[in-house]
Amino acid sequence: MKKLLFSLIAAAALLGGAAQAQQVQPLERIAAVVDEDVILQSELDRAVANILAQYGDRGDQLPPREILERQVLERLILVRLQTDRAAATGVRVGDAEVDAAVANIAQQNNFTTEQLRQQLENDGMSFADFRSSLREELMIQRLRQRFAQSSISVSDAEVDAALEAQAGGGTQYQLAHILVALPDGATPEQISTAQQKIDGIKGLLDRGEMEFSAAAVRYSDSPNALEGGDLGWRSLDEIPAAFAGQIRNLQPGQVIGPIRGPSGFQLLQLVSTRESAATGTVTEYQARHILIRTDAQTGDEAARARAETLRARAAGGADFAELASEHSEDASSRERGGDLGWFTAEQFGPEFGGRVAALEDGAISEPFKTQAGWHVVQRIGSRQASASGNENRRAQVREAIGQRKLEDEWDRFLRQMRGEAFVDIRTGASAPDADAGG
Numbered sequence: 044m045k046k047l048l049f050s051l052i053a054a055a056a057l058l059g060g061a062a063q064a065q066q067v068q069p070l071e072r073i074a075a076v077v078d079e080d081v082i083l084q085s086e087l088d089r090a091v092a093n094i095l096a097q098y099g100d101r102g103d104q105l106p107p108r109e110i111l112e113r114q115v116l117e118r119l120i121l122v123r124l125q126t127d128r129a130a131a132t133g134v135r136v137g138d139a140e141v142d143a144a145v146a147n148i149a150q151q152n153n154f155t156t157e158q159l160r161q162q163l164e165n166d167g168m169s170f171a172d173f174r175s176s177l178r179e180e181l182m183i184q185r186l187r188q189r190f191a192q193s194s195i196s197v198s199d200a201e202v203d204a205a206l207e208a209q210a211g212g213g214t215q216y217q218l219a220h221i222l223v224a225l226p227d228g229a230t231p232e233q234i235s236t237a238q239q240k241i242d243g244i245k246g247l248l249d250r251g252e253m254e255f256s257a258a259a260v261r262y263s264d265s266p267n268a269l270e271g272g273d274l275g276w277r278s279l280d281e282i283p284a285a286f287a288g289q290i291r292n293l294q295p296g297q298v299i300g301p302i303r304g305p306s307g308f309q310l311l312q313l314v315s316t317r318e319s320a321a322t323g324t325v326t327e328y329q330a331r332h333i334l335i336r337t338d339a340q341t342g343d344e345a346a347r348a349r350a351e352t353l354r355a356r357a358a359g360g361a362d363f364a365e366l367a368s369e370h371s372e373d374a375s376s377r378e379r380g381g382d383l384g385w386f387t388a389e390q391f392g393p394e395f396g397g398r399v400a401a402l403e404d405g406a407i408s409e410p411f412k413t414q415a416g417w418h419v420v421q422r423i424g425s426r427q428a429s430a431s432g433n434e435n436r437r438a439q440v441r442e443a444i445g446q447r448k449l450e451d452e453w454d455r456f457l458r459q460m461r462g463e464a465f466v467d468i469r470t471g472a473s474a475p476d477a478d479a480g481g
Contacts, residue, residue, distance in 0.1 A: 216282065280443035
Protein backbone atom coordinates (compact mmCIF):
# COMPACT_ATOMS: atom_id res chain seq x y z
CA MET A 44 0.00 0.00 0.00
CA LYS A 45 1.29 3.40 -0.94
CA LYS A 46 2.23 5.83 1.83
CA LEU A 47 -0.37 8.30 0.56
CA LEU A 48 -3.22 5.90 1.14
CA PHE A 49 -1.92 4.95 4.58
CA SER A 50 -1.84 8.61 5.58
CA LEU A 51 -5.32 9.20 4.25
CA ILE A 52 -6.65 6.20 6.11
CA ALA A 53 -5.03 7.55 9.25
CA ALA A 54 -6.58 10.94 8.62
CA ALA A 55 -9.91 9.27 8.05
CA ALA A 56 -9.81 7.75 11.50
CA LEU A 57 -9.57 11.28 12.89
CA LEU A 58 -11.71 13.12 10.36
CA GLY A 59 -14.58 10.68 10.02
CA GLY A 60 -16.40 11.37 13.25
CA ALA A 61 -18.94 14.07 12.56
CA ALA A 62 -21.25 12.11 10.31
CA GLN A 63 -21.08 9.06 12.54
CA ALA A 64 -21.87 11.11 15.64
CA GLN A 65 -25.30 11.83 14.25
CA GLN A 66 -26.07 8.11 13.95
CA VAL A 67 -25.36 7.43 17.60
CA GLN A 68 -27.37 5.21 19.83
CA PRO A 69 -28.68 7.41 22.69
CA LEU A 70 -26.87 5.40 25.37
CA GLU A 71 -23.50 5.33 23.63
CA ARG A 72 -20.77 6.77 25.79
CA ILE A 73 -19.59 10.31 25.06
CA ALA A 74 -15.83 11.00 25.17
CA ALA A 75 -16.12 14.78 24.89
CA VAL A 76 -18.63 17.54 24.30
CA VAL A 77 -17.37 20.17 21.85
CA ASP A 78 -19.62 23.24 21.82
CA GLU A 79 -22.95 21.80 20.62
CA ASP A 80 -21.43 18.63 19.19
CA VAL A 81 -20.09 15.41 20.72
CA ILE A 82 -17.21 13.02 20.16
CA LEU A 83 -18.17 9.46 20.96
CA GLN A 84 -16.00 6.98 22.79
CA SER A 85 -16.38 4.67 19.79
CA GLU A 86 -14.85 7.37 17.54
CA LEU A 87 -11.94 7.76 19.92
CA ASP A 88 -11.47 4.00 20.15
CA ARG A 89 -11.40 3.64 16.35
CA ALA A 90 -8.87 6.45 15.99
CA VAL A 91 -6.60 4.99 18.68
CA ALA A 92 -6.89 1.51 17.16
CA ASN A 93 -5.85 2.94 13.79
CA ILE A 94 -2.74 4.54 15.31
CA LEU A 95 -1.84 1.26 17.02
CA ALA A 96 -2.28 -0.61 13.74
CA GLN A 97 -0.07 1.91 11.93
CA TYR A 98 2.76 1.40 14.41
CA GLY A 99 2.39 -2.39 14.36
CA ASP A 100 5.44 -3.99 15.99
CA ARG A 101 6.78 -0.51 16.83
CA GLY A 102 4.15 -0.04 19.52
CA ASP A 103 6.84 0.42 22.16
CA GLN A 104 7.53 3.84 20.60
CA LEU A 105 4.06 5.03 21.57
CA PRO A 106 3.23 6.59 24.92
CA PRO A 107 1.09 4.74 27.48
CA ARG A 108 -2.50 4.17 26.43
CA GLU A 109 -3.98 6.98 28.52
CA ILE A 110 -1.54 9.55 27.07
CA LEU A 111 -2.11 8.29 23.53
CA GLU A 112 -5.86 8.62 24.04
CA ARG A 113 -5.43 12.20 25.24
CA GLN A 114 -3.32 13.09 22.18
CA VAL A 115 -5.78 11.52 19.77
CA LEU A 116 -8.77 13.10 21.50
CA GLU A 117 -7.18 16.53 21.18
CA ARG A 118 -6.79 15.91 17.46
CA LEU A 119 -10.43 14.91 17.19
CA ILE A 120 -11.47 18.04 19.07
CA LEU A 121 -9.48 20.28 16.73
CA VAL A 122 -10.89 18.52 13.68
CA ARG A 123 -14.44 18.96 14.96
CA LEU A 124 -13.87 22.65 15.69
CA GLN A 125 -12.45 23.22 12.20
CA THR A 126 -15.24 21.44 10.34
CA ASP A 127 -17.87 23.22 12.41
CA ARG A 128 -16.21 26.58 11.72
CA ALA A 129 -15.97 25.75 8.01
CA ALA A 130 -19.68 24.88 7.84
CA ALA A 131 -20.61 28.02 9.77
CA THR A 132 -18.72 30.20 7.29
CA GLY A 133 -20.47 28.66 4.30
CA VAL A 134 -17.94 26.04 3.19
CA ARG A 135 -19.71 23.28 1.31
CA VAL A 136 -18.21 20.24 -0.40
CA GLY A 137 -20.49 18.54 -2.90
CA ASP A 138 -20.62 14.89 -3.90
CA ALA A 139 -18.89 15.66 -7.20
CA GLU A 140 -15.83 17.00 -5.36
CA VAL A 141 -15.70 13.95 -3.12
CA ASP A 142 -16.03 11.69 -6.19
CA ALA A 143 -13.10 13.51 -7.79
CA ALA A 144 -10.99 13.21 -4.63
CA VAL A 145 -11.70 9.47 -4.39
CA ALA A 146 -10.80 8.97 -8.06
CA ASN A 147 -7.58 10.96 -7.62
CA ILE A 148 -6.52 8.91 -4.59
CA ALA A 149 -7.27 5.67 -6.43
CA GLN A 150 -5.25 6.82 -9.45
CA GLN A 151 -2.25 7.86 -7.34
CA ASN A 152 -2.21 4.42 -5.77
CA ASN A 153 -2.64 2.65 -9.14
CA PHE A 154 -6.08 1.41 -8.14
CA THR A 155 -9.49 1.50 -9.69
CA THR A 156 -12.16 2.96 -7.44
CA GLU A 157 -13.46 -0.55 -6.76
CA GLN A 158 -9.97 -1.76 -5.83
CA LEU A 159 -9.64 1.20 -3.47
CA ARG A 160 -12.97 0.30 -1.90
CA GLN A 161 -11.78 -3.28 -1.38
CA GLN A 162 -8.46 -2.17 0.11
CA LEU A 163 -10.23 0.11 2.56
CA GLU A 164 -12.51 -2.72 3.65
CA ASN A 165 -9.46 -4.96 4.11
CA ASP A 166 -8.01 -2.23 6.36
CA GLY A 167 -11.21 -2.19 8.41
CA MET A 168 -12.78 1.02 7.05
CA SER A 169 -16.08 1.27 5.22
CA PHE A 170 -16.16 3.16 1.93
CA ALA A 171 -18.92 5.43 3.27
CA ASP A 172 -16.76 6.41 6.25
CA PHE A 173 -13.82 7.08 3.94
CA ARG A 174 -15.94 9.38 1.73
CA SER A 175 -17.19 11.18 4.83
CA SER A 176 -13.64 11.71 6.06
CA LEU A 177 -12.56 13.07 2.68
CA ARG A 178 -15.45 15.52 2.68
CA GLU A 179 -14.36 16.84 6.08
CA GLU A 180 -10.71 16.99 5.02
CA LEU A 181 -11.70 19.05 1.96
CA MET A 182 -13.73 21.35 4.21
CA ILE A 183 -10.71 21.96 6.42
CA GLN A 184 -8.51 22.61 3.40
CA ARG A 185 -11.05 25.14 2.13
CA LEU A 186 -11.20 26.85 5.52
CA ARG A 187 -7.40 27.08 5.62
CA GLN A 188 -7.29 28.50 2.09
CA ARG A 189 -9.84 31.17 2.98
CA PHE A 190 -7.86 32.01 6.10
CA ALA A 191 -4.67 32.38 4.04
CA GLN A 192 -6.33 34.64 1.51
CA SER A 193 -7.72 36.95 4.18
CA SER A 194 -4.83 36.92 6.66
CA ILE A 195 -1.52 36.33 4.86
CA SER A 196 0.37 38.82 2.70
CA VAL A 197 4.00 38.95 1.58
CA SER A 198 5.59 42.25 0.59
CA ASP A 199 8.15 42.78 -2.16
CA ALA A 200 10.59 43.94 0.52
CA GLU A 201 10.30 40.56 2.29
CA VAL A 202 10.97 38.74 -0.97
CA ASP A 203 13.97 40.97 -1.71
CA ALA A 204 15.41 40.35 1.75
CA ALA A 205 14.97 36.59 1.45
CA LEU A 206 16.64 36.48 -1.98
CA GLU A 207 19.56 38.52 -0.68
CA ALA A 208 19.93 36.29 2.38
CA GLN A 209 20.01 33.11 0.31
CA ALA A 210 23.22 34.11 -1.45
CA GLY A 211 23.17 31.06 -3.67
CA GLY A 212 22.41 28.55 -0.96
CA GLY A 213 20.37 25.62 -2.28
CA THR A 214 20.29 23.59 0.93
CA GLN A 215 17.08 22.06 2.24
CA TYR A 216 16.67 20.87 5.81
CA GLN A 217 14.61 17.99 7.15
CA LEU A 218 13.38 19.02 10.58
CA ALA A 219 11.46 17.63 13.55
CA HIS A 220 10.24 19.44 16.63
CA ILE A 221 8.83 18.96 20.11
CA LEU A 222 6.40 21.53 21.44
CA VAL A 223 5.37 22.13 25.03
CA ALA A 224 2.41 24.40 24.46
CA LEU A 225 1.43 27.47 26.44
CA PRO A 226 -1.98 29.15 26.34
CA ASP A 227 -2.33 32.78 25.35
CA GLY A 228 -1.76 34.93 28.43
CA ALA A 229 -0.04 32.09 30.30
CA THR A 230 0.43 32.62 34.02
CA PRO A 231 3.90 32.55 35.61
CA GLU A 232 3.04 29.16 37.10
CA GLN A 233 2.08 27.75 33.70
CA ILE A 234 5.27 29.10 32.15
CA SER A 235 7.36 27.58 34.96
CA THR A 236 5.68 24.19 34.58
CA ALA A 237 6.21 24.22 30.80
CA GLN A 238 9.85 25.24 31.26
CA GLN A 239 10.43 22.35 33.63
CA LYS A 240 8.81 19.91 31.21
CA ILE A 241 10.83 21.03 28.17
CA ASP A 242 14.04 21.00 30.22
CA GLY A 243 13.20 17.45 31.34
CA ILE A 244 12.68 16.34 27.74
CA LYS A 245 15.96 17.97 26.70
CA GLY A 246 17.69 16.11 29.55
CA LEU A 247 16.37 12.77 28.28
CA LEU A 248 17.73 13.56 24.80
CA ASP A 249 21.09 14.79 26.07
CA ARG A 250 21.59 11.63 28.13
CA GLY A 251 20.65 9.43 25.18
CA GLU A 252 17.76 7.85 27.07
CA MET A 253 15.26 8.46 24.27
CA GLU A 254 15.28 9.10 20.53
CA PHE A 255 13.96 12.48 19.44
CA SER A 256 11.06 11.00 17.46
CA ALA A 257 10.02 8.82 20.39
CA ALA A 258 10.15 11.82 22.74
CA ALA A 259 7.98 13.79 20.30
CA VAL A 260 5.40 11.00 20.20
CA ARG A 261 5.29 10.79 23.96
CA TYR A 262 5.61 14.38 25.12
CA SER A 263 4.97 16.90 22.30
CA ASP A 264 1.78 18.96 22.29
CA SER A 265 2.05 19.56 18.55
CA PRO A 266 -0.60 18.07 16.21
CA ASN A 267 2.20 16.15 14.45
CA ALA A 268 3.41 14.48 17.67
CA LEU A 269 2.33 11.02 16.53
CA GLU A 270 4.46 11.46 13.39
CA GLY A 271 7.52 11.92 15.59
CA GLY A 272 7.31 15.70 15.27
CA ASP A 273 8.27 15.50 11.58
CA LEU A 274 8.17 18.89 9.84
CA GLY A 275 9.35 17.64 6.45
CA TRP A 276 11.87 19.29 4.12
CA ARG A 277 12.21 23.07 4.21
CA SER A 278 14.40 25.78 2.78
CA LEU A 279 15.60 28.59 5.02
CA ASP A 280 12.72 30.73 3.72
CA GLU A 281 10.30 28.29 5.32
CA ILE A 282 11.98 28.13 8.73
CA PRO A 283 10.95 30.63 11.44
CA ALA A 284 13.52 33.35 11.97
CA ALA A 285 14.04 32.22 15.58
CA PHE A 286 15.59 28.99 14.27
CA ALA A 287 16.88 29.75 10.76
CA GLY A 288 20.15 31.36 11.79
CA GLN A 289 21.11 28.40 14.00
CA ILE A 290 20.02 25.66 11.57
CA ARG A 291 22.84 26.45 9.15
CA ASN A 292 25.47 25.50 11.74
CA LEU A 293 23.91 22.22 12.90
CA GLN A 294 24.96 18.70 12.02
CA PRO A 295 22.25 16.07 11.35
CA GLY A 296 20.96 14.71 14.64
CA GLN A 297 21.76 17.83 16.66
CA VAL A 298 19.06 19.63 18.64
CA ILE A 299 18.60 23.31 19.43
CA GLY A 300 16.44 24.81 22.15
CA PRO A 301 14.49 25.16 24.24
CA ILE A 302 13.33 28.30 22.48
CA ARG A 303 10.25 30.22 23.59
CA GLY A 304 7.94 30.96 20.68
CA PRO A 305 4.34 32.13 20.24
CA SER A 306 3.01 28.60 20.78
CA GLY A 307 5.20 27.64 23.74
CA PHE A 308 8.63 26.10 24.27
CA GLN A 309 10.19 24.17 21.37
CA LEU A 310 13.07 21.84 20.67
CA LEU A 311 14.13 21.49 17.04
CA GLN A 312 16.19 18.69 15.54
CA LEU A 313 18.00 18.74 12.23
CA VAL A 314 17.30 15.27 10.84
CA SER A 315 19.08 15.54 7.50
CA THR A 316 20.11 17.96 4.73
CA ARG A 317 20.12 17.86 0.96
CA GLU A 318 21.03 20.18 -1.88
CA SER A 319 18.16 21.33 -4.07
CA ALA A 320 18.79 22.07 -7.69
CA ALA A 321 19.79 25.71 -7.94
CA THR A 322 19.69 25.59 -11.71
CA GLY A 323 17.92 23.53 -14.34
CA THR A 324 14.52 23.91 -15.93
CA VAL A 325 10.88 23.80 -14.96
CA THR A 326 7.83 23.26 -17.14
CA GLU A 327 5.64 26.31 -17.69
CA TYR A 328 2.18 26.27 -19.23
CA GLN A 329 0.11 28.82 -21.06
CA ALA A 330 -3.64 28.39 -20.73
CA ARG A 331 -6.94 30.22 -20.78
CA HIS A 332 -9.89 29.41 -18.59
CA ILE A 333 -13.55 30.08 -17.93
CA LEU A 334 -14.57 30.40 -14.28
CA ILE A 335 -18.10 30.03 -12.97
CA ARG A 336 -18.28 30.95 -9.30
CA THR A 337 -20.59 29.41 -6.73
CA ASP A 338 -22.39 31.76 -4.36
CA ALA A 339 -25.75 32.39 -2.78
CA GLN A 340 -27.30 33.02 -6.21
CA THR A 341 -25.52 30.24 -8.11
CA GLY A 342 -25.48 26.88 -6.36
CA ASP A 343 -22.87 24.19 -6.94
CA GLU A 344 -24.94 22.13 -9.37
CA ALA A 345 -26.06 25.18 -11.34
CA ALA A 346 -22.47 26.39 -11.68
CA ARG A 347 -21.35 22.95 -12.80
CA ALA A 348 -24.14 22.79 -15.38
CA ARG A 349 -23.12 26.17 -16.82
CA ALA A 350 -19.49 25.03 -17.00
CA GLU A 351 -20.51 21.81 -18.79
CA THR A 352 -22.57 23.77 -21.31
CA LEU A 353 -19.69 26.14 -22.07
CA ARG A 354 -17.28 23.23 -22.34
CA ALA A 355 -19.58 21.53 -24.85
CA ARG A 356 -19.78 24.72 -26.94
CA ALA A 357 -15.98 25.07 -26.95
CA ALA A 358 -15.51 21.40 -27.88
CA GLY A 359 -18.06 21.90 -30.65
CA GLY A 360 -15.96 24.60 -32.29
CA ALA A 361 -16.94 27.84 -30.53
CA ASP A 362 -14.04 30.21 -29.95
CA PHE A 363 -12.80 29.61 -26.40
CA ALA A 364 -11.51 33.16 -25.94
CA GLU A 365 -14.87 34.63 -26.96
CA LEU A 366 -16.70 32.31 -24.56
CA ALA A 367 -14.36 33.36 -21.77
CA SER A 368 -14.82 37.06 -22.54
CA GLU A 369 -18.60 36.68 -22.44
CA HIS A 370 -19.11 34.21 -19.61
CA SER A 371 -16.05 33.89 -17.33
CA GLU A 372 -16.41 35.37 -13.85
CA ASP A 373 -12.65 35.79 -13.37
CA ALA A 374 -12.35 39.55 -13.71
CA SER A 375 -8.54 39.45 -13.91
CA SER A 376 -8.43 37.31 -17.08
CA ARG A 377 -11.85 37.80 -18.72
CA GLU A 378 -10.81 40.82 -20.80
CA ARG A 379 -7.92 38.76 -22.22
CA GLY A 380 -10.20 35.95 -23.30
CA GLY A 381 -9.39 34.02 -20.15
CA ASP A 382 -5.65 34.03 -20.89
CA LEU A 383 -3.60 33.31 -17.73
CA GLY A 384 -0.20 33.79 -19.35
CA TRP A 385 2.71 31.48 -18.54
CA PHE A 386 2.74 29.76 -15.16
CA THR A 387 4.10 26.67 -13.38
CA ALA A 388 1.82 23.85 -12.26
CA GLU A 389 2.09 24.97 -8.63
CA GLN A 390 1.32 28.64 -9.19
CA PHE A 391 -2.48 28.36 -9.07
CA GLY A 392 -2.62 25.46 -6.64
CA PRO A 393 -2.33 21.69 -7.11
CA GLU A 394 -5.94 21.16 -8.21
CA PHE A 395 -5.71 23.64 -11.07
CA GLY A 396 -2.10 22.93 -12.01
CA GLY A 397 -2.63 19.17 -12.10
CA ARG A 398 -5.50 19.53 -14.55
CA VAL A 399 -3.48 21.77 -16.86
CA ALA A 400 -0.43 19.50 -16.73
CA ALA A 401 -2.56 16.49 -17.70
CA LEU A 402 -3.84 18.15 -20.89
CA GLU A 403 -2.23 18.11 -24.31
CA ASP A 404 -1.52 21.45 -25.97
CA GLY A 405 -4.76 22.69 -27.51
CA ALA A 406 -6.97 20.34 -25.46
CA ILE A 407 -9.92 21.46 -23.36
CA SER A 408 -10.53 20.04 -19.89
CA GLU A 409 -13.71 18.64 -18.48
CA PRO A 410 -15.25 20.97 -15.89
CA PHE A 411 -13.54 20.74 -12.50
CA LYS A 412 -13.88 22.58 -9.23
CA THR A 413 -11.45 24.48 -7.02
CA GLN A 414 -12.11 26.83 -4.12
CA ALA A 415 -12.78 29.61 -6.65
CA GLY A 416 -15.58 27.75 -8.45
CA TRP A 417 -15.99 25.58 -11.55
CA HIS A 418 -13.38 25.84 -14.31
CA VAL A 419 -13.04 24.87 -17.94
CA VAL A 420 -9.43 25.18 -19.15
CA GLN A 421 -7.85 25.18 -22.58
CA ARG A 422 -4.12 24.55 -22.60
CA ILE A 423 -2.45 26.70 -25.24
CA GLY A 424 1.17 25.60 -24.94
CA SER A 425 4.03 24.49 -22.72
CA ARG A 426 7.74 25.27 -22.52
CA GLN A 427 10.86 24.66 -20.47
CA ALA A 428 12.08 27.69 -18.52
CA SER A 429 15.05 28.31 -16.27
CA ALA A 430 14.29 27.29 -12.70
CA SER A 431 16.58 30.04 -11.47
CA GLY A 432 14.91 32.72 -13.56
CA ASN A 433 14.28 35.84 -11.52
CA GLU A 434 10.49 35.97 -11.95
CA ASN A 435 10.02 32.29 -11.20
CA ARG A 436 12.44 32.40 -8.27
CA ARG A 437 10.66 35.39 -6.75
CA ALA A 438 7.35 33.52 -7.02
CA GLN A 439 8.86 30.51 -5.27
CA VAL A 440 10.31 32.63 -2.46
CA ARG A 441 7.04 34.52 -2.05
CA GLU A 442 5.18 31.23 -1.76
CA ALA A 443 7.68 29.88 0.78
CA ILE A 444 7.42 32.99 2.96
CA GLY A 445 3.64 32.87 2.71
CA GLN A 446 3.59 29.23 3.80
CA ARG A 447 5.81 30.00 6.78
CA LYS A 448 3.55 32.86 7.82
CA LEU A 449 0.47 30.72 7.30
CA GLU A 450 1.82 28.00 9.60
CA ASP A 451 2.42 30.51 12.38
CA GLU A 452 -0.91 32.29 11.98
CA TRP A 453 -2.92 29.10 11.46
CA ASP A 454 -1.45 27.61 14.62
CA ARG A 455 -2.39 30.77 16.52
CA PHE A 456 -5.89 30.63 15.02
CA LEU A 457 -6.36 27.01 16.08
CA ARG A 458 -5.16 27.73 19.62
CA GLN A 459 -7.54 30.67 19.85
CA MET A 460 -10.44 28.60 18.52
CA ARG A 461 -9.62 25.80 20.97
CA GLY A 462 -9.36 28.26 23.87
CA GLU A 463 -12.71 29.87 23.10
CA ALA A 464 -14.60 26.62 22.62
CA PHE A 465 -16.63 24.86 25.27
CA VAL A 466 -14.97 21.46 25.67
CA ASP A 467 -16.08 18.97 28.32
CA ILE A 468 -13.86 15.87 28.34
CA ARG A 469 -15.69 12.90 29.84
CA THR A 470 -13.13 10.16 29.42
CA GLY A 471 -9.88 9.18 31.12
CA ALA A 472 -8.04 10.64 28.11
CA SER A 473 -7.76 13.88 30.03
CA ALA A 474 -5.29 12.37 32.50
CA PRO A 475 -2.18 14.54 33.05
CA ASP A 476 0.98 13.80 31.10
CA ALA A 477 3.83 11.82 32.59
CA ASP A 478 6.81 13.69 33.93
CA ALA A 479 9.54 14.03 31.29
CA GLY A 480 12.23 14.79 33.83
CA GLY A 481 14.92 12.41 34.67
